[in-house]
Amino acid sequence: MIYTITLNPTIDRLLYLEDELTKEKNNRLESIAYDLGGKGHHGSYAMSKLGVENLALGFCGTTNKSKLEKILEEKGINHDFVDIYGKPTRESYVILEKNISGSILITERGYAVSSYDKSLLFDKIEEKVEAEDTVLIAGSMPPGFEITDLEKLLELLKGIGCFIACDLSGEALKTAVKAGVNFIKPNRFEIQELSTQGESLVDTVKELTKTIEYVIVSQGGKGSLCGHGNEFYQIGVPTVVVVNDTGAGDCFVGSFLASLAQKKSFVDALTLATACSASKVQHKDSTSFNVRDAQNLQRKVTVEKVG
Template sequence: MIYTITLNPTIDRLLYLEEVLTKEKNNRLESVAYDLGGKGHHGSYAMSKLEVENQALGFCGTTNKRQLEKILEQKNINHDLVDVYGKPTRESYVIVEKGVSGSILITERGYEVSSYDKSLLVDKIEEKVKPEDTVLIAGSMPPGFEIKDLEQLITLLNKIGCFIACDLSGEALKAAVKAGVNFIKPNRFEILELANHGQSLLDTVKELTKTIDYVIVSQGGSGSLCGHGNEFYQISPPTIVVKNDTGAGDCFVGSFLASLTQKKSFVDSLTFATACSASKVQHIDSTSFSVKDAQNLQKKVIVEKV
């Protein structure tokens, strides 16, 4: 079983503009849609799409709980969330301009979680997670959830003995590396915070793989630099037309962990996850991708041993 933990979930409000966004002009909407937000939830969607058993854990505001649960149900995501009473789950605003590649993301900060809320999440984890499971902690931390809480969470998971994957940034990423995890996916900027002065990107990845099983550095449209044991690869995605890149990295993480669970090799897991991500960015929402399309795109992923 894979468990995803989304500490600061969001509901994506997708704003599709009639034209290109222009300052000092009335920018008219062509349509508005709602989709799933939060890195862990995006990961769960990819796993569910690939028919890998998983459950989404984390927090959920009660004032708009039905809206979030409706989206989770539509996406076929099994979930068991901790209610944060009297607070709304935050919204993210994804602006998609007509004829423009990519998207603009604006995100609310989120509600504050209490010590009681945090204790309920710990109780769920202690009850559910077994040594043979995988746990993905992904996304930002809400107000009230501090670095020491993250450290305690990772310590608990290490005590259980499960596989720990983290898609975090900033101080949270540093704390995860120090606490000991099995998987990280920093981007090309975040990896610099983990590098020694003057150290190259490849040398940084090699150093990190001494203590972390899987290190994947996202390089945007240029692909990713990946390390596992003594294997190091530069992965380049196929050339495609990008409609909405929101959630692409989360799709990669969910697909990669699903592939590992299915006992695929490191390279096969990387190329398939890259292909799933490439399929995702061709869709206009935050989560959708085509498994069939990904299987075809996987043949076009370039793998270079470094």
């Protein structure tokens, strides 16, 4: 079983404007759509879409729970959350202007979690997760969830002996590396936290691969530099028309872990994940991709061995 943990979920409210966003003018909406904003939820979506069973864990505010659950249901994501009573899951606003690429993101900080909330989550994880499972921890931490809590969570998972995948940044990413997890996928900015001055990207990946089974540095439209054991590859992406690259990394991580669960080889998992995320960037929202489109794109993904 694959579990994803989203500590700080978000409901994305996508505001599609009729025109360009202009001050001192009534900016009319063409349409509104809702999507998942949490990175673990994005990972779950990719896995579910590829037909790989998974369960989304984490926190969820009760006052707008039905809203989040409706989106999860529409997207075919199974979940089992710890309720944060009397508070809402945060909502983010994504403003998309007509004929302008990119988006404006406005986020709330979200509810604070208590010691009791955290203990309920840890109990749930202890009860469910087994040694042969995979756990993905992705996204930011809510107020009240500190680095020491992340250390405890990683310690708990290491004690269970499951495969631990992390899509984290900053101090949380450093903590995951120190704990010795099985998979990380920093993007080209996040990796800077882990490299020493003057060190080449290849050397950073090689160094990290000594203690982490799978190290993937994603480089947006330039592909990814990937290491596993003594295998190192530069992966190149097919050329596509980019509509929205938010969530490309999350789609990559979900698809990659789904492939590992299906016992695919490292290279096959990399090329499928690259193709799924290349499909994703052609969609307006942060999650959607087309599996058939991805299967066609996979043939155009390039794999170059790095010595």
